[in-house]
Amino acid sequence: MDDTPQPVDAKTLKFLRLLVTVLTATMILGLLVIIALFVIKFSETRPDLPDRIVLPDGAKATAFTQSDTWFAVVTDDDRILIYNPTTGTLVQEIEVIAGE
Incomplete structure (x- = not known):
């Protein structure tokens, strides 16, 4: 048996x-498109945040979210504080009980 490899045609190479x-050009172009989409998506205007939020004594905010009718602040002492967006008053307080 002859194990010598057969020569490859120049046209095939x-x-x-x-x-x-x-393929390399397509991958580079695709990566550039993904980066451009990230830049476009994350540079959009941010939602209007309240000018001032009054938190209960000793509470520190760790997260914030809002809708059209309320906004919520998650505090470091495991509470969710729901506020009225027009008046800024505290509407509801939810205590989060984390499972062990």
Whole structure:
């Protein structure tokens, strides 16, 4: 048995080189598109945050979320404070009980 590899045609090598080049260009272009989409998405205008939120004594905010009719602040002492967006008054307080 002869284990000598057969010679590869020059046209096949040129075709493979072209395929690799096109794949590389496609991957680079795709990466640039994804980066552009991230930049566009995260540079959009931010929601209007309240000018001032009065938290109960000793509470520190760890998260904030809002809708059209309320906004909520999650505090470091495991509470969710729901506020009225127009008056800024505390509407509801929810104590979060974390499971062990």
